Amino acid sequence: MPWSKMDTQRQEVSQFRARLWWALLVIVIVFVGLVSRLVYLQVWQYERYATESDDNRQQLQAIAPTRGLIYDTNGALLAGNRASHSLTLVPEQLIGGRRGIDNVLAELAQVVSIDQNDVKRFNRRLNQPRRPHSPVALRFQLNPTEIAQITVNQHRLPGVRIVPELVRFYPLDKGFVHALGYVGRINDRELAKLDSANYSATHHVGKLGVERFYETELHGNVGYQTVETNARGRVLQVLDRFEPVPGKNITLFLDAQLQQAAAKLLEGKRGAIVAIDPKTGGVLAMASAPSYGANQFVTGISNANYQALRGSDDLPLFNRALRGRYPPASTVKPVMAIAGMDSGIISRKYSLWDPGYYQLTEGGRLYRDWKEGGHGQVDMHKSIVESVDTYYYAIAHIMGNDPMTKYLAQFGLGQVTIADQPEATKAVLPTQQWKRINRSASWFPGDSLNLGIGQGFLSATPTQLATMAMVLANKGKWHQIRMIKAINDQPVEKVSDIGRNDPKQPSDVALERSSDWNKIHNAMIDVMHGKKGTGRRSGAESSYKMAGKTGTAQVLGIKQDSTYDAATIAERFRDHGLYIGWAPAKDPVIAIAVIIENGGGGSSAAAPLARKLFDLSILGAQSKTKAKEGAENDG
Structure with a gap:
């Protein structure tokens, strides 16, 4: 019996040691695997993941140039710019693809007024060529109340941005449109002809007259900035900035x-x-x-007003x-x-x-x-x-x-x-x-x-x-x-x-x-x-x-x-x-x-x-x- 008991103890010790060594071997293998993986990620794949990391926290944003001004022969301002705020969405920051976009649009509709025409125009812009992480406009000319409502609900509106911008304004609007023309939103046909890079942050283009003929001079050149963002897409800091070149100012003979x-x-x-x-x-x-007023066309005339102009027997849209x-x-x-x-x-x-x-x-x-x-x-x-x-x-x-x-x-x-x-x-x-x-x-x-x-x-x-x-x-x-x-x-x-x-x-x-x-x-x-x-x-x-x-x-x-x-x-x-x-x-x-x-x-x-x-x-x-x-x- 004593010998039998001693043999059992020795057997248990031997089994324990074997298990210990096996456990140690597993630990060593796991440790070596972890170290190898760490070396692989930190050394061999450093550039790749550093780039992906930067892409996650850094974004390249286009900066629209300031449109050039138009003056009359005596220096009176005929076409200037005024501040406006646009409601935009960044699709890349929305989870769930199209479903995520639709969910955010539904949420936004409970905060501010959004009609079907806004959604249709947004979908058209969404399908147009653009840079990744660039905002897509949903509505223009938000009023202070709407800006406040969106800001308060920002926590439940991922990918939603309020973008300040300068839009065209005609201080002497009455009776000038047939001489100056006007600026309006870029449509699909125009987008196909424009330089997509130079107009990546621009929503408007010259439609008629002087504004159209001198579009190249008035528009200027786009700028860019690299920004650091958090997980919600909020800008934390500007890392680098290339200033846009503003459009040239034009003086007309017009008195x-x-x-x-x-x-x-x-x-x-x-x-x-x-x-x-x-x-x-x-x-x-x-x-x-x-005639008619040009300012109503800058950010989009209502369908009712446009049909009234178009259907008039006196043809106000016609430049006689x-x-x-x-x-x-x-x-x-x-x-x-x-x-x-x-x-x-x-x-x-x-x-x-x-x-x-x-x-x-x-x-x-x-x-x-x-x-x-x-x-x-x-x-x-x-x-x-x-x-x-x-x-x-x-x-x-x-x-x-x-x-x-x-x-x-x-x-x-x-x-x-x-x-x-x-x-x-x-x-x-x-x-x-x-x-x-x-x-x-x-x-x-x-x-x-x-x-x-x-x-x-x-x-x-x-x-x-x-x-x-x-x-x-x-x-x-x-x-x-x-x-x-x-x-x-x-x-x-x-x-x-x-x-x-x-x-x-x-x-x-x-x-x-x-x-x-x-x-x-x-x-x-x-x-x-x-x-x-x-x-x-x-x-x-x-x-x-x-x-x-x-x-x-x-x-x-x-x-x-x-x-x-x-x-x-x-x-x-x-x-x-x-x-x-x-x-x-x-x-x-x-x-x-x-x-x-x-x-x-x-x-x-x-x-x-x-x-x-x-x-x-x-x-x-x-x-x-x-x-x-x-x-x-x-x-």
Whole structure:
């Protein structure tokens, strides 16, 4: 028994030692495994996991550049920026993918107002190319109450950020949108064309006009910052920052005071006014009526408001100054007179007897003059002063299509004349080829007669007519028509100065006899100041001389045996009133075109508006000069 007991004890000790060694071996193996794993992770895989760690706690965020400002010629701010707060989501910080996003959207809807349109736009932005961890906008322009509500509930809204930003603001919004254009949210079509990296933090882009044409200069270049965040995505500190390059500031020739006056003169009317500086080609005013406010488009106009604008019979969204096509009517008569004289088709002393009508063939159709009974004996001077249609029927019949369209093109018709307004249209300058292509018909003598008085197939925009007035005022001298005056205070003579292609522009109009310019100028001065001038009422009692030409464009065809009676015709079918001119007559500082749709005669509807703008431009400038001189003398 003792031996048996001792053997059992020895056996137990042996088993214990074996188990101990096995346990020790396991411990050693585990320890070696842990050390090996630690070495592997800390040494061999250091760069990989260091990068992943940094990715978890560090984020690269794009910083939107500040959009450049737009000023008028006198330094008045036309387009600035103001602070706004946007509600955004960072999808990478939401657990559960699409389900996580939907859960957060549902939570947010209980905190602030979010409609289905907000969600639809958010989903579109979510599917657009973007940088990881960059926020996706859900709503813009949060008010202080909404900001406070989101901040209080931030603990249960992972991935939700309130992002402060600067958005476009137009301090002089009324009447400026058709000249400036506006900035709006980037849509899918625009995003496909834009530099995705440079616009990674930008939600808006120039949509129309100056804002669109100079988008590259105004936008600037994106910046970046590396930030450290906690597990909830809250920024703890900025580790590195590359500052964005702000957009360039732009100065326009546009005169805010003149623009406001033009817009006010057009209130309650449909039409357009374009004013140009004849010495530079700079656009001083460009108003189209009716108009609308640009600020409502910056962060998204409501569907109801947009449909109201779009459905209006008065077409407020339509830019009449750049895209309106109107028969120029009698405003082209000075150019037709030049065409006849300079081409040698008629003599400078050519005259005819006006019985009140013109006939191509005896017993044929009567092409009537506006004055029943006619004007008697008419020469070139009288034909412009009293706007005698019969004179231009006759010379148009002699000239035919080619000489007329050749000279009209030299004055800017049938082409885009403005360099930096992308919405401008060239309207229609009807040649024989144009009619064959577009009407599948030959050119007839009657077409020439209509063209001679600015009717028929011929159409022009108000901008083209203002350009024509400038070239007439300058005695054939052309300047590039443009909005831009300077970028960052550096003068811009042509858009090619900033790397754009200059649009094709006619050469200066050189006449065989330079004295013909004086004949045309004198006639246009008498239009405004002569005893029988069609614009004499608008030129009366002026302290300076002005030159101009009125026009009345027929909208509704009148039968041969009928007479025009505005009182019996629906307002939409009444004549358009037109006017072109410049002032002062001898050393012009402003050339202008006015069109009033269905306003009646140009002498009553358009010329009085031009006179008021002439007074503001000339007498207002003189008053400022006198006041400045008086202050200097007092000093």
